[in-house]
Amino acid sequence: MTEDTPLRSRQSPTADELRTWRGFIETAQALNARLSARLHEESALSPGDYAVLLALSEADGRRLRSSELADAVGWERSRLSHHIRRMEGRDLIRRDDCAVDYRGAEVVLTDHGAQAFRSASVPHLRAVRELFVDALTPDQLEQVEHLTAALRTRLDRPAR
Amino acid sequence: MTEDTPLRSRQSPTADELRTWRGFIETAQALNARLSARLHEESALSPGDYAVLLALSEADGRRLRSSELADAVGWERSRLSHHIRRMEGRDLIRRDDCAVDYRGAEVVLTDHGAQAFRSASVPHLRAVRELFVDALTPDQLEQVEHLTAALRTRLDRPAR
DNA sequence: GGCGCATGATTGACACGTCAATCAAATGTG
DNA sequence: CACATTTGATTGACGTGTCAATCATGCGCC
Numbered sequence: 001m002t003e004d005t006p007l008r009s010r011q012s013p014t015a016d017e018l019r020t021w022r023g024f025i026e027t028a029q030a031l032n033a034r035l036s037a038r039l040h041e042e043s044a045l046s047p048g049d050y051a052v053l054l055a056l057s058e059a060d061g062r063r064l065r066s067s068e069l070a071d072a073v074g075w076e077r078s079r080l081s082h083h084i085r086r087m088e089g090r091d092l093i094r095r096d097d098c099a100v101d102y103r104g105a106e107v108v109l110t111d112h113g114a115q116a117f118r119s120a121s122v123p124h125l126r127a128v129r130e131l132f133v134d135a136l137t138p139d140q141l142e143q144v145e146h147l148t149a150a151l152r153t154r155l156d157r158p159a160r
Numbered sequence: 161m162t163e164d165t166p167l168r169s170r171q172s173p174t175a176d177e178l179r180t181w182r183g184f185i186e187t188a189q190a191l192n193a194r195l196s197a198r199l200h201e202e203s204a205l206s207p208g209d210y211a212v213l214l215a216l217s218e219a220d221g222r223r224l225r226s227s228e229l230a231d232a233v234g235w236e237r238s239r240l241s242h243h244i245r246r247m248e249g250r251d252l253i254r255r256d257d258c259a260v261d262y263r264g265a266e267v268v269l270t271d272h273g274a275q276a277f278r279s280a281s282v283p284h285l286r287a288v289r290e291l292f293v294d295a296l297t298p299d300q301l302e303q304v305e306h307l308t309a310a311l312r313t314r315l316d317r318p319a320r
Numbered sequence: 321g322g323c324g325c326a327t328g329a330t331t332g333a334c335a336c337g338t339c340a341a342t343c344a345a346a347t348g349t350g
Numbered sequence: 351c352a353c354a355t356t357t358g359a360t361t362g363a364c365g366t367g368t369c370a371a372t373c374a375t376g377c378g379c380c
Contacts, residue, residue, distance in 0.1 A: 012285035017293045020301050020308075024292070027308040028188030030315050048336075066359060074186075079337060081360055086335070103345045103358045125172035132184070133177045135314035136307065141180050143303045147296065148180075148187040154295035155190050208366075226329060239367060241330055246365070263328045263375045 031131060038127045043120035048083050049092065050124065053109065053117035056093065062109035065098060069107050092116060191291060198287045203280035208243050209252065210284065213269065213277035216253065222269035225258060229267050252276060 013021065036047050045053070055072035056062055064072065070080045084107060087093045092113035098104035109117075133141070173181065196207050205213070215232035216222055224232065230240045244267060247253045252273035258264035269277075293301070 011289065012282065013289045013293050017301065018285075018288070020304050021288055021292050023308040023312075024304050025188060025192060027311050027315070028185060029192075031311060032185060032189075034315060046335080067357095070359095076338075077359060078339080078361080082336075085360090098358095101346075101358075103343095105359065122172065125178075128178070128181055129171070129173045131314055132181050132311065133173050135311050140303075140307055140310065141177065143300075144180050144184050144307065147300055147304065147307075148183040150300065151187050151191060151292065151295050152183075154291055155187070155194060206365080227327095230329095236368075237329060238331080238369080242366075245330090258328095261328075261376075263373095265329065 034131060035124070035127055039120060039124050042123045043116060045116060045120050049087060050117070050120060052080075052083065052087060052107075053092065053113055053120075056107065056109040057114065057117050059109075062114065063096070063106050066105045066107060087113075194291060195284070195287055199280060199284050202283045203276060205276060205280050209247060210277070210280060212240075212243065212247060212267075213252065213273055213280075216267065216269040217274065217277050219269075222274065223256070223266050226265045226267060247273075 032047075039045055039047060039050060051073045052069065055069055056064060059068075059072075066080060066084070067077065070077050073080070075083075084093060084095065088095060091110055094108045094110050096106045096108055098106050136144070192207075199205055199207060199210060211233045212229065215229055216224060219228075219232075226240060226244070227237065230237050233240070235243075244253060244255065248255060251270055254268045254270050256266045256268055258266050296304070
Protein backbone atom coordinates (compact mmCIF):
# COMPACT_ATOMS: atom_id res chain seq x y z
CA MET A 1 0.00 0.00 0.00
CA THR A 2 2.78 2.47 0.71
CA GLU A 3 5.25 2.22 -2.14
CA ASP A 4 6.47 5.75 -1.55
CA THR A 5 7.63 5.61 2.03
CA PRO A 6 10.89 3.74 1.89
CA LEU A 7 12.58 6.16 4.25
CA ARG A 8 9.78 6.80 6.68
CA SER A 9 9.28 3.17 7.47
CA ARG A 10 12.87 2.88 8.61
CA GLN A 11 12.50 5.47 11.32
CA SER A 12 11.52 5.04 14.92
CA PRO A 13 7.89 5.27 15.94
CA THR A 14 6.62 8.61 17.22
CA ALA A 15 5.90 9.04 20.91
CA ASP A 16 2.20 8.53 20.22
CA GLU A 17 2.80 5.39 18.25
CA LEU A 18 5.02 4.04 20.99
CA ARG A 19 2.37 4.74 23.58
CA THR A 20 -0.17 2.85 21.50
CA TRP A 21 2.26 -0.03 21.12
CA ARG A 22 3.02 -0.21 24.80
CA GLY A 23 -0.66 -0.04 25.64
CA PHE A 24 -1.39 -2.86 23.29
CA ILE A 25 1.32 -5.21 24.38
CA GLU A 26 0.95 -4.51 28.08
CA THR A 27 -2.79 -4.97 27.97
CA ALA A 28 -2.42 -8.29 26.23
CA GLN A 29 0.10 -9.38 28.83
CA ALA A 30 -2.07 -8.21 31.69
CA LEU A 31 -5.04 -10.09 30.27
CA ASN A 32 -2.95 -13.21 30.01
CA ALA A 33 -1.66 -12.83 33.51
CA ARG A 34 -5.12 -12.37 34.95
CA LEU A 35 -6.54 -15.35 33.15
CA SER A 36 -3.59 -17.50 34.17
CA ALA A 37 -4.02 -16.49 37.77
CA ARG A 38 -7.71 -17.36 37.74
CA LEU A 39 -7.07 -20.65 36.02
CA HIS A 40 -4.52 -21.51 38.65
CA GLU A 41 -6.74 -20.50 41.54
CA GLU A 42 -9.73 -22.37 40.25
CA SER A 43 -8.10 -25.53 39.00
CA ALA A 44 -4.39 -25.63 39.82
CA LEU A 45 -3.58 -25.81 36.11
CA SER A 46 -1.10 -23.64 34.23
CA PRO A 47 -1.99 -22.23 30.80
CA GLY A 48 0.35 -24.83 29.34
CA ASP A 49 -1.44 -27.63 31.17
CA TYR A 50 -4.75 -26.30 29.89
CA ALA A 51 -3.58 -26.15 26.29
CA VAL A 52 -2.31 -29.73 26.41
CA LEU A 53 -5.44 -31.03 28.09
CA LEU A 54 -7.66 -29.20 25.60
CA ALA A 55 -5.83 -30.70 22.63
CA LEU A 56 -5.99 -34.20 24.10
CA SER A 57 -9.65 -33.84 25.04
CA GLU A 58 -10.52 -33.11 21.45
CA ALA A 59 -8.31 -35.87 20.06
CA ASP A 60 -9.54 -39.24 18.88
CA GLY A 61 -9.28 -41.66 21.76
CA ARG A 62 -7.94 -38.86 23.94
CA ARG A 63 -4.47 -39.61 22.64
CA LEU A 64 -2.03 -38.00 20.24
CA ARG A 65 1.43 -38.65 18.94
CA SER A 66 3.91 -36.28 20.55
CA SER A 67 4.52 -34.47 17.28
CA GLU A 68 0.81 -34.05 16.60
CA LEU A 69 0.32 -32.68 20.07
CA ALA A 70 3.19 -30.29 19.55
CA ASP A 71 1.53 -29.03 16.37
CA ALA A 72 -1.84 -28.79 18.07
CA VAL A 73 -0.57 -26.52 20.82
CA GLY A 74 2.01 -24.80 18.60
CA TRP A 75 5.04 -25.67 20.69
CA GLU A 76 8.53 -26.85 19.98
CA ARG A 77 9.13 -30.48 20.65
CA SER A 78 11.53 -30.00 23.47
CA ARG A 79 9.17 -27.67 25.23
CA LEU A 80 6.43 -30.22 24.96
CA SER A 81 8.73 -32.94 26.16
CA HIS A 82 9.62 -31.06 29.31
CA HIS A 83 6.03 -30.11 29.98
CA ILE A 84 4.76 -33.62 29.40
CA ARG A 85 7.24 -34.98 31.88
CA ARG A 86 5.97 -32.62 34.55
CA MET A 87 2.33 -33.36 33.73
CA GLU A 88 2.98 -37.08 33.86
CA GLY A 89 4.27 -36.64 37.38
CA ARG A 90 0.93 -35.13 38.33
CA ASP A 91 -1.01 -37.92 36.64
CA LEU A 92 -2.66 -35.60 34.15
CA ILE A 93 -1.36 -37.52 31.15
CA ARG A 94 0.53 -40.74 30.46
CA ARG A 95 3.09 -41.66 27.83
CA ASP A 96 2.67 -44.85 25.84
CA ASP A 97 5.03 -46.31 23.31
CA CYS A 98 3.67 -46.07 19.82
CA ALA A 99 2.94 -49.40 18.20
CA VAL A 100 3.40 -48.38 14.57
CA ASP A 101 6.64 -46.43 14.94
CA TYR A 102 8.92 -47.40 17.74
CA ARG A 103 10.60 -44.01 17.70
CA GLY A 104 7.32 -42.36 18.52
CA ALA A 105 5.44 -41.86 21.74
CA GLU A 106 1.78 -41.33 22.34
CA VAL A 107 0.48 -38.98 24.94
CA VAL A 108 -2.71 -40.17 26.55
CA LEU A 109 -5.16 -38.24 28.69
CA THR A 110 -5.69 -39.91 32.05
CA ASP A 111 -9.10 -39.97 33.71
CA HIS A 112 -7.76 -37.60 36.28
CA GLY A 113 -6.53 -35.27 33.52
CA ALA A 114 -9.89 -35.38 31.75
CA GLN A 115 -11.62 -34.56 35.00
CA ALA A 116 -9.25 -31.70 35.73
CA PHE A 117 -9.84 -30.26 32.28
CA ARG A 118 -13.59 -30.47 32.59
CA SER A 119 -13.69 -28.66 35.87
CA ALA A 120 -11.27 -26.03 34.62
CA SER A 121 -12.86 -25.22 31.30
CA VAL A 122 -16.16 -23.70 32.35
CA PRO A 123 -14.71 -21.14 34.75
CA HIS A 124 -11.91 -20.43 32.31
CA LEU A 125 -14.27 -19.71 29.45
CA ARG A 126 -16.37 -17.59 31.75
CA ALA A 127 -13.28 -15.59 32.60
CA VAL A 128 -12.55 -15.06 28.91
CA ARG A 129 -16.03 -13.72 28.51
CA GLU A 130 -15.83 -11.43 31.51
CA LEU A 131 -12.40 -10.01 30.84
CA PHE A 132 -12.41 -9.85 27.05
CA VAL A 133 -15.68 -10.46 25.27
CA ASP A 134 -17.88 -8.51 27.65
CA ALA A 135 -15.38 -5.67 27.87
CA LEU A 136 -15.87 -4.90 24.18
CA THR A 137 -18.82 -3.99 22.00
CA PRO A 138 -19.71 -6.23 19.05
CA ASP A 139 -18.25 -3.57 16.77
CA GLN A 140 -15.04 -3.58 18.72
CA LEU A 141 -14.83 -7.35 18.57
CA GLU A 142 -15.03 -7.08 14.84
CA GLN A 143 -12.31 -4.46 14.83
CA VAL A 144 -10.12 -6.88 16.75
CA GLU A 145 -10.56 -9.42 13.96
CA HIS A 146 -9.40 -6.93 11.37
CA LEU A 147 -6.51 -5.71 13.46
CA THR A 148 -5.15 -9.14 14.21
CA ALA A 149 -5.53 -10.10 10.58
CA ALA A 150 -3.51 -7.05 9.54
CA LEU A 151 -0.81 -7.73 12.11
CA ARG A 152 -0.60 -11.37 11.18
CA THR A 153 -0.15 -10.56 7.52
CA ARG A 154 2.98 -8.72 8.45
CA LEU A 155 4.13 -11.37 10.91
CA ASP A 156 3.65 -14.18 8.45
CA ARG A 157 6.15 -12.67 6.08
CA PRO A 158 9.67 -14.07 6.25
CA ALA A 159 11.38 -13.54 9.58
CA ARG A 160 12.94 -10.23 8.56
CA MET B 161 -35.16 -7.07 26.86
CA THR B 162 -35.37 -10.84 27.01
CA GLU B 163 -34.96 -12.82 30.18
CA ASP B 164 -31.82 -14.45 28.88
CA THR B 165 -29.59 -11.43 28.52
CA PRO B 166 -28.58 -11.24 32.17
CA LEU B 167 -27.74 -14.91 32.08
CA ARG B 168 -25.96 -14.69 28.78
CA SER B 169 -23.04 -12.79 30.21
CA ARG B 170 -22.31 -15.65 32.56
CA GLN B 171 -22.07 -18.22 29.84
CA SER B 172 -19.15 -19.31 27.76
CA PRO B 173 -18.15 -17.29 24.73
CA THR B 174 -19.54 -18.35 21.35
CA ALA B 175 -17.28 -20.09 18.85
CA ASP B 176 -16.85 -16.78 17.01
CA GLU B 177 -15.98 -14.92 20.15
CA LEU B 178 -13.46 -17.58 21.11
CA ARG B 179 -11.86 -17.37 17.68
CA THR B 180 -11.52 -13.62 18.06
CA TRP B 181 -10.02 -14.08 21.52
CA ARG B 182 -7.52 -16.66 20.37
CA GLY B 183 -6.57 -14.51 17.41
CA PHE B 184 -5.97 -11.57 19.67
CA ILE B 185 -3.92 -13.28 22.28
CA GLU B 186 -1.91 -15.37 19.87
CA THR B 187 -1.12 -12.40 17.68
CA ALA B 188 0.10 -10.44 20.65
CA GLN B 189 2.28 -13.33 21.72
CA ALA B 190 3.64 -13.82 18.23
CA LEU B 191 4.49 -10.13 17.99
CA ASN B 192 6.30 -10.32 21.29
CA ALA B 193 8.18 -13.40 20.26
CA ARG B 194 9.28 -11.87 16.98
CA LEU B 195 10.45 -8.67 18.60
CA SER B 196 12.30 -10.58 21.31
CA ALA B 197 14.03 -12.70 18.71
CA ARG B 198 15.16 -9.66 16.74
CA LEU B 199 16.32 -7.92 19.88
CA HIS B 200 18.36 -10.93 20.81
CA GLU B 201 19.85 -11.34 17.34
CA GLU B 202 20.78 -7.73 17.03
CA SER B 203 22.03 -7.00 20.50
CA ALA B 204 22.12 -10.14 22.65
CA LEU B 205 19.67 -8.55 25.08
CA SER B 206 16.49 -10.10 26.41
CA PRO B 207 13.30 -8.05 26.69
CA GLY B 208 13.92 -7.94 30.42
CA ASP B 209 17.43 -6.62 29.93
CA TYR B 210 16.06 -3.99 27.59
CA ALA B 211 13.39 -2.85 30.03
CA VAL B 212 15.94 -2.51 32.83
CA LEU B 213 18.45 -0.67 30.67
CA LEU B 214 15.74 1.66 29.36
CA ALA B 215 14.62 2.58 32.86
CA LEU B 216 18.19 3.17 34.03
CA SER B 217 19.05 5.20 30.92
CA GLU B 218 16.24 7.59 31.68
CA ALA B 219 17.05 7.82 35.38
CA ASP B 220 18.92 10.62 37.04
CA GLY B 221 22.58 9.73 37.19
CA ARG B 222 21.80 6.45 35.45
CA ARG B 223 21.00 4.92 38.82
CA LEU B 224 17.88 3.91 40.73
CA ARG B 225 17.02 2.35 44.03
CA SER B 226 16.01 -1.27 43.56
CA SER B 227 12.43 -0.54 44.52
CA GLU B 228 12.18 2.41 42.15
CA LEU B 229 13.54 0.29 39.35
CA ALA B 230 11.02 -2.42 40.17
CA ASP B 231 8.23 0.14 39.91
CA ALA B 232 9.64 1.55 36.68
CA VAL B 233 9.62 -1.80 34.92
CA GLY B 234 6.55 -3.07 36.74
CA TRP B 235 8.15 -6.16 38.24
CA GLU B 236 8.06 -7.85 41.60
CA ARG B 237 11.09 -7.30 43.71
CA SER B 238 12.29 -10.85 43.70
CA ARG B 239 12.06 -11.01 39.94
CA LEU B 240 14.13 -7.88 39.67
CA SER B 241 16.62 -9.22 42.16
CA HIS B 242 17.20 -12.36 40.14
CA HIS B 243 17.45 -10.45 36.90
CA ILE B 244 19.80 -7.88 38.32
CA ARG B 245 22.12 -10.59 39.55
CA ARG B 246 22.37 -12.07 36.08
CA MET B 247 22.84 -8.69 34.46
CA GLU B 248 25.56 -7.82 36.91
CA GLY B 249 27.41 -10.93 35.82
CA ARG B 250 27.39 -9.59 32.27
CA ASP B 251 28.59 -6.16 33.35
CA LEU B 252 25.43 -4.41 32.17
CA ILE B 253 24.69 -2.95 35.58
CA ARG B 254 26.33 -2.74 38.97
CA ARG B 255 24.93 -2.78 42.49
CA ASP B 256 26.02 -0.13 44.96
CA ASP B 257 25.11 0.10 48.60
CA CYS B 258 22.80 2.98 49.24
CA ALA B 259 24.32 5.68 51.40
CA VAL B 260 21.10 7.00 52.91
CA ASP B 261 19.48 3.66 53.79
CA TYR B 262 21.70 0.75 54.50
CA ARG B 263 18.93 -1.71 53.74
CA GLY B 264 18.69 -0.38 50.24
CA ALA B 265 20.70 -0.98 47.12
CA GLU B 266 21.21 1.18 44.10
CA VAL B 267 21.39 -0.22 40.63
CA VAL B 268 23.77 1.67 38.39
CA LEU B 269 24.09 1.50 34.63
CA THR B 270 27.63 0.61 33.58
CA ASP B 271 29.25 2.18 30.53
CA HIS B 272 29.01 -1.16 28.84
CA GLY B 273 25.32 -1.35 29.69
CA ALA B 274 24.68 2.12 28.37
CA GLN B 275 26.48 1.25 25.17
CA ALA B 276 24.53 -1.99 24.79
CA PHE B 277 21.26 -0.13 25.26
CA ARG B 278 22.16 2.52 22.72
CA SER B 279 22.99 0.03 20.03
CA ALA B 280 19.90 -2.02 20.77
CA SER B 281 17.31 0.73 20.85
CA VAL B 282 17.38 1.95 17.28
CA PRO B 283 16.91 -1.44 15.65
CA HIS B 284 14.36 -2.37 18.29
CA LEU B 285 12.26 0.71 17.68
CA ARG B 286 12.55 0.12 13.96
CA ALA B 287 11.22 -3.38 14.49
CA VAL B 288 8.25 -2.02 16.46
CA ARG B 289 7.51 0.23 13.54
CA GLU B 290 7.83 -2.48 10.95
CA LEU B 291 5.84 -5.14 12.75
CA PHE B 292 3.21 -3.04 14.48
CA VAL B 293 2.92 0.60 13.46
CA ASP B 294 3.40 0.08 9.75
CA ALA B 295 1.12 -2.94 9.71
CA LEU B 296 -1.85 -0.78 10.71
CA THR B 297 -3.54 2.27 9.24
CA PRO B 298 -3.75 5.45 11.33
CA ASP B 299 -7.41 4.66 11.90
CA GLN B 300 -6.57 1.23 13.12
CA LEU B 301 -3.93 2.59 15.48
CA GLU B 302 -6.61 4.76 16.98
CA GLN B 303 -8.92 1.79 17.31
CA VAL B 304 -6.17 0.02 19.24
CA GLU B 305 -6.12 2.89 21.72
CA HIS B 306 -9.84 2.58 22.32
CA LEU B 307 -9.74 -1.18 22.55
CA THR B 308 -6.93 -1.30 25.06
CA ALA B 309 -8.61 1.42 27.09
CA ALA B 310 -11.81 -0.62 27.20
CA LEU B 311 -9.97 -3.80 28.17
CA ARG B 312 -7.99 -2.03 30.83
CA THR B 313 -11.09 -0.60 32.41
CA ARG B 314 -12.25 -4.11 33.02
CA LEU B 315 -8.85 -5.34 34.12
CA ASP B 316 -8.39 -2.53 36.58
CA ARG B 317 -11.41 -3.61 38.51
CA PRO B 318 -10.80 -5.76 41.58
CA ALA B 319 -9.17 -9.06 40.83
CA ARG B 320 -12.42 -10.97 40.43
C1' DG C 321 17.72 2.60 75.35
C1' DG C 322 15.35 -1.50 74.05
C1' DC C 323 11.68 -4.07 71.91
C1' DG C 324 8.59 -5.19 68.11
C1' DC C 325 7.14 -4.49 63.76
C1' DA C 326 7.59 -2.58 59.07
C1' DT C 327 10.42 -2.20 55.06
C1' DG C 328 14.10 -3.07 51.34
C1' DA C 329 16.06 -6.53 49.32
C1' DT C 330 17.91 -11.29 48.63
C1' DT C 331 17.59 -16.29 48.50
C1' DG C 332 16.01 -21.08 47.51
C1' DA C 333 12.97 -24.10 45.49
C1' DC C 334 10.68 -25.08 41.77
C1' DA C 335 7.87 -24.33 37.20
C1' DC C 336 8.60 -22.83 32.61
C1' DG C 337 11.12 -21.95 27.90
C1' DT C 338 14.95 -22.18 24.47
C1' DC C 339 18.86 -24.02 22.39
C1' DA C 340 22.10 -27.39 21.19
C1' DA C 341 23.39 -32.09 21.74
C1' DT C 342 22.02 -36.70 21.84
C1' DC C 343 19.87 -41.15 20.78
C1' DA C 344 17.35 -44.69 18.67
C1' DA C 345 14.47 -46.17 15.03
C1' DA C 346 13.28 -45.50 10.11
C1' DT C 347 14.50 -44.67 5.48
C1' DG C 348 16.88 -44.05 1.16
C1' DT C 349 20.61 -45.04 -1.87
C1' DG C 350 24.69 -47.35 -3.72
C1' DC D 351 22.61 -55.58 2.45
C1' DA D 352 25.35 -51.63 4.44
C1' DC D 353 25.78 -47.21 5.68
C1' DA D 354 24.64 -42.36 5.78
C1' DT D 355 20.90 -39.43 6.56
C1' DT D 356 16.49 -38.13 8.28
C1' DT D 357 13.02 -38.22 11.72
C1' DG D 358 10.68 -38.54 16.46
C1' DA D 359 11.63 -37.58 20.75
C1' DT D 360 14.40 -36.77 25.03
C1' DT D 361 17.99 -34.59 27.74
C1' DG D 362 21.06 -31.09 29.94
C1' DA D 363 22.35 -26.53 30.59
C1' DC D 364 20.95 -22.36 31.48
C1' DG D 365 17.93 -18.01 31.44
C1' DT D 366 13.54 -16.61 33.19
C1' DG D 367 9.39 -16.11 36.60
C1' DT D 368 6.71 -16.94 41.02
C1' DC D 369 6.11 -17.84 45.71
C1' DA D 370 7.40 -18.24 50.37
C1' DA D 371 11.05 -17.75 53.61
C1' DT D 372 14.76 -15.11 55.23
C1' DC D 373 17.67 -11.28 56.80
C1' DA D 374 19.20 -6.92 58.05
C1' DT D 375 18.16 -2.17 58.76
C1' DG D 376 14.95 1.48 59.98
C1' DC D 377 11.50 3.21 62.94
C1' DG D 378 7.67 3.85 66.37
C1' DC D 379 6.76 3.51 70.96
C1' DC D 380 7.14 2.65 75.86
